[in-house]
Amino acid sequence: MSRLETxxxxxxxxxxxxxxxxxxxxxxxxxxxxxxxxxxxIMIKATTEEPRFGNPTPRVAETPAGMLNAIGLQNPGLxxxxxxxxxxxxxxxxxxxxxxxxxxxxxxVEVAKTISGSPHVQALELNISCPNVKxxxxxxxxxxxxxxxxxxxxxxxxxxPVYVKLSPNVSNIVEMAKAVEDGGADGLTMINTLLGMxxxxxTGKPILANRTGGLSGPAIKPVAIRMIYEVSQQTDLPIIGMxxxxxxxxxxxxxxxxxxAVAVGTANFSNPFICPELIEELDHYLEANHIDHISELxxxxxxADGKRAYHCS
Amino acid sequence: xxxxxxxxxxxxxxxxxxxxELTLQGELVQEMNEPGRFVHLKVSGQTVPLLRRPISIAxxxxxxxxxxxxxxxxxxxxxxxxxxxxGETVDVLGPLGHGFPVEEAQAGETAILVxxxxxVPPLYExxxxxxxxxxxxxxxxxxxxxxxxxxxxxxxxxxxxYVATVDGSLGTKGFVTNAIDEFGLKADILYSCGPxxxxxxxxxxxxxxxxxxxxxxxxGCGIGACFACVCHIQNDQTGTEYRKVCSxxxxxxxxxxxx
Numbered sequence: 001m002s003r004l005e006t007x008x009x010x011x012x013x014x015x016x017x018x019x020x021x022x023x024x025x026x027x028x029x030x031x032x033x034x035x036x037x038x039x040x041x042i043m044i045k046a047t048t049e050e051p052r053f054g055n056p057t058p059r060v061a062e063t064p065a066g067m068l069n070a071i072g073l074q075n076p077g078l079x080x081x082x083x084x085x086x087x088x089x090x091x092x093x094x095x096x097x098x099x100x101x102x103x104x105x106x107x108x109v110e111v112a113k114t115i116s117g118s119p120h121v122q123a124l125e126l127n128i129s130c131p132n133v134k135x136x137x138x139x140x141x142x143x144x145x146x147x148x149x150x151x152x153x154x155x156x157x158x159x160x161p162v163y164v165k166l167s168p169n170v171s172n173i174v175e176m177a178k179a180v181e182d183g184g185a186d187g188l189t190m191i192n193t194l195l196g197m198x199x200x201x202x203t204g205k206p207i208l209a210n211r212t213g214g215l216s217g218p219a220i221k222p223v224a225i226r227m228i229y230e231v232s233q234q235t236d237l238p239i240i241g242m243x244x245x246x247x248x249x250x251x252x253x254x255x256x257x258x259x260x261a262v263a264v265g266t267a268n269f270s271n272p273f274i275c276p277e278l279i280e281e282l283d284h285y286l287e288a289n290h291i292d293h294i295s296e297l298x299x300x301x302x303x304a305d306g307k308r309a310y311h312c313s
Numbered sequence: 314x315x316x317x318x319x320x321x322x323x324x325x326x327x328x329x330x331x332x333x334e335l336t337l338q339g340e341l342v343q344e345m346n347e348p349g350r351f352v353h354l355k356v357s358g359q360t361v362p363l364l365r366r367p368i369s370i371a372x373x374x375x376x377x378x379x380x381x382x383x384x385x386x387x388x389x390x391x392x393x394x395x396x397x398x399x400g401e402t403v404d405v406l407g408p409l410g411h412g413f414p415v416e417e418a419q420a421g422e423t424a425i426l427v428x429x430x431x432x433v434p435p436l437y438e439x440x441x442x443x444x445x446x447x448x449x450x451x452x453x454x455x456x457x458x459x460x461x462x463x464x465x466x467x468x469x470x471x472x473x474x475y476v477a478t479v480d481g482s483l484g485t486k487g488f489v490t491n492a493i494d495e496f497g498l499k500a501d502i503l504y505s506c507g508p509x510x511x512x513x514x515x516x517x518x519x520x521x522x523x524x525x526x527x528x529x530x531x532x533g534c535g536i537g538a539c540f541a542c543v544c545h546i547q548n549d550q551t552g553t554e555y556r557k558v559c560s561x562x563x564x565x566x567x568x569x570x571x572x
Contacts, residue, residue: 025538029560032315033536051553053545058531060541065360069533074540074555218360246360269534270355270363272406273317 003286003293004279006040006261008238009186010123010161011095013040013261016294017251017279020242020265021046021099021125021165022071026085027092030272036092038276043189043263044085046101046127049110051077055132056209061198066217066244067266068196070132070210073101078111082118090120097163101127103135105153113157123160126151126185129167129192131214141167141192144179151183161186163240166231168223169195177231188231189240189263191224217266218244225257232258233302246274248281255297315409315536316341319402323379325395328463332431333395334371336381341405345373345380348439349412349506349527349564352382353535354394355404362390365406367532367559369506371434372441383434383463409535410563413439413525418502420447425500427489427515429455429507433464435527439504440471451475451500453492455511459483490514503567513572524567530558537561545571 004015019030021043027036036042054074061068075081081098089096098115102108108126116124128147130137140150147164155162164180166173168191177188193214198207206212224243232239241259245251246267254262267274286294320339328334353365372381386395397403413435418424424443426436433454440450450472456462459482468474476484477492485492489511492498503524505515512526533539537560546554546569556562556570 023534023539025540029534029536029538051551053553053555054540054543057542057544059543060364060531060533060539062362062364065363067363067533069539069541071540074543077553217363266363269539270365271317272534272536 003291004283006295008240008261011041011097013095015040015279015282016261017275017282018043018097018240018261018263019268019275020263021127023265023268026081027089030268031092033272034276036089037094038279039094040261040279041095041097041122042089043097043099043125044081044089045075046073046099046130047075047078047081047111047115048073048101049078049107051075051080058207058209061207061213063196063198063215063217064219066215066219068198068208068213068215069193070208070213072132072210073130073137078114082114086118086120095122096120097123097125099125099127099165100154101130101137103133105150108150109153109157112154112162116158116160121160123186124154124158124162125189126154126162126164129165131167131169131193131195131212132210138167138169141176142170144175147176148179148183151180151185155184163187163189165192166190166227167192168220168227173227174230174234177235177237181235181237185237187238187240188235189242190231191220191227191243194220194223216244218246220244221250225253228254228257228259229301232299246270248278248285251278251282252285252297255294256300258299258302260295260298314344315407316344317404317406320405322397322399322401322403324399325397328383330460331386332383332461332463333386334381334383335394335397336379337403337405338377338379339405340378341407342373342375342378342380345370345375345408347412348415348442349435350408350410351563352405352407353409353532355406356390356393358404362393364533365535366390366394367409367535369435370408371437373438383431385431406535410559411561413504413527413564415439415442415446417523417525418443418446418448422501423449423451423499424502424504425451425453425498425520427453427455427503427505427507427511429489429511430457430461432505432507432527432529435506436504437464437467440468444471451498453477453489453498455489455492455507456483488514490518493520509572516567516572525564526567527564528558528562528570532559535559547571
């Protein structure tokens, strides 16, 4: 077994590095740049039952060490994703994690049922944390009971393990994690973007047409680290960590906080070759530091007395 | 093929107020085969600014492995870029997008190339290639004022060149459309790049049957994955049809995308 091979519910990954949903489309664009089979997995773009155009432009704005986006879940809809995108992507030997979104419980259930039935989909990522749509998305990700209910409903129909993508836009992340764990989640992915805004000094108006957007990039890494640190000690669910990862040191830090795998988002935009570069460098890092397997790093930051090191409620 | 390369600054020159001409050297130039495509530049190795900057290609010199861009130093990224000196390196991703189709103009025909502000540069390489093919070119260049105008001399070596400035400090007072009217310009095919308001005015005017326009939009990845730079298409019944400016464009046939 290699230093990087990772087993998670539903997933056997040759390495624990994957592009995050929404930053990689369905893989077609990046397939022109490198062999996608190198990746640990691919989290495909959020899929809704019907096609969505998304929000008006401008949809992105740069911020210090980060960016705001308000794409608005643009996607070709369930039917096209099932018929065109997933079969195309299946030519690469890489596990597919399908991001599921909707406006109401029934939408999520419908998409989850159909997409989890694809022989090429190994796991679902339940998107209850998109801050850029008026209904659904984050509305499900900020109230623990609602999140638990949705998770339960999706679990009832899903043929593959369900990872729930948590929103950082809550006052108590542990409560949210526990709620979806109660709902039957098999794992967590965290964190989604932080709600933010920028104003154009010339016009006095917000830069984004949607006014607000989700903040991602290195700027949010400390928030992700803190939340993974808290949640990983309070639930038994494995965590795929994300939020500003762009270097091997970032990956190590996420593991030490409590992650069992990682996803790379915004960094794919500034360096489209970032994922293969990180996979190669990660192996060298472990070898140079005499670490037999990456999983040894998970939770290194926790106190010697384990869960009691956690000091909040 | 899209490549990423640390290219070397060959020269950097200030052309007008906040307008710079930057020539880079490297292997990537061999991939540049069409006018109107662009490169995505990372101006700093740090996390600020985080994103790349899309800049159009103004001149391609494959014999010397050099290409030239003309850009406006306006924001944080382009200001940093304008400080780069000969011998320094820049992280370049490209060439990206679909450019101007030279093959749509036939030898002996007349093409009118209309540029607005920082939309002018990609028309230069286009004009060179059209002329090589035996297409006669007319150039109409629009600027805010004389102090930000550039390349009128370079274009005039390739064909008749008309300049319009909003304040009238150079050429025709007003917009490119005023210059077109003033001189009664006519052509078989239109190629244009500039602000949406200008492109819309040109499209409404129906100066030529055939035309190709290049759009500008805020971009994330530059390769079509992030969906930051999408636009609607004209006469779309469903409302969900779209084009990505970065990878389907930036050049589109006139009448295809909603302006």
